[in-house]
Amino acid sequence: MSSPAGPGHDAAAASSRPPELDDVLAAARAGDTAAFGALYRETQPRLLRYASSLVGQDAEDVTAEAWLQIARDLPRFSGDVMGFRGWTATIVRNRAFDHLRALQRRPTTTLEEFFLDRAAEPNTTVTTTDNLATSAALRLIASLPADQAEAVLLRVVVGLDATTAGEILGKRAGAVRVAAHRGLKNLAKMLEAHDSLGTASEDD
């Protein structure tokens, strides 16, 4: 996000970016604790769900750690709400991987291996949210190939546009779009195979 008020690159932002949030962000950056609380309310569910796809039950820990850092560094942040989401998602992502590294003590583990490991553990639960449908959906997304999973998570769950997501993933917006599309198509296949997600989770 080099340009703070960058145009909605892929027309993404508009639907999920209330303009007043930029004011809230500005107030929080200036030290307004209440505004910071509002930012938290708006952002934390996104981050928590993203994190839960990365680290499962430890998502709350990871996001709590992330927020300490966000609280500390916010005055140094400059950018718009989309940039803020991207920044915070980056912090969560890095902490999530640190967390996994610490757990697994495999310093060289790659992102792909993380996802593979989780895919190999069918019992890995995504239970951070109350909502069974949400948890089930997140789990399904997390079962995608790594690049697709992250593209879908950042685009859909965190609410980033393709450009911002690409900055986090080190990809171009177009590549993010392709990965996200593939991810969605695969999800659609899974859903057909699993019957309906809603029914399945409500029966739980």
Next chain:
Amino acid sequence: MRRSRAHLDDLLDGRVSSGDPLADLVAAVRAPARPTELAGLDAAMVAFASAASVAPSPEEKSPMLKSVAGRLLALKILAIAAGTAAAGGVAYAAVSGNLDHPNASGHSAVASDSSAPGSSAPGSSEGDDSSAPGGSESDEPSGSAPGSGSESDEPSGSESGSPSPSLRGLCTAWLAHPQNDTKLSTNPAYSVLVTAAGGIDSVNGYCTTLLASAHPSHPAHPTHPTHPSHPTNAHVKSPNPHKPTTKPAHPSQAHNTKSPNPHKPSH
């Protein structure tokens, strides 16, 4: 089911609310926040208020005072982190590692230096993502506050009796809780506030008065201009006497983002 690219883009952007299982899945992960998902709100707000108190203060307050305050507050944040996060270890190290770091004041001074020019962005910091600021998770984990651990000490503001910015922030956090007293009173982060108010029963009144009298939008306290009271100007042009002689040793990873960022750590 065949899906056009446009339809997929609509799904990604949340423009399709329902209609098929895939849209339902998208809606599910974008569902409104559940209360449990916001459980960390209080801790985050307290951390924010506390961070503000160790933030750059253009004039007044000696670095030493700030650092003592920072340590005290760090302890309290740690207590929260430990309570909120089962794996408080990392947070613990991260917080204390930063706040206790010798560079702490320099670190934050950089902020008011508005040094992050367009640092805006999230970044692909694959390599240097050691999240603990400084990557030093084991770095003096608790050296924090040797001999300063007394919870009832007031970290700041106490010297002159004039409410500090952190108290204002704590008050905001406190009052933001509908059902505060009982639960919050056990939260060590508020001990400063409780002490300042003169008791748990007085906190509501104290905070109401404080926030009413010292509205954040006014340059409130002549004697304690720590708070960046004016949103638009505060960080833009604070003449910074505490200008650090060195870059923060450990910029947070998320700031190194876009390549041309001056904060990019060298490691």
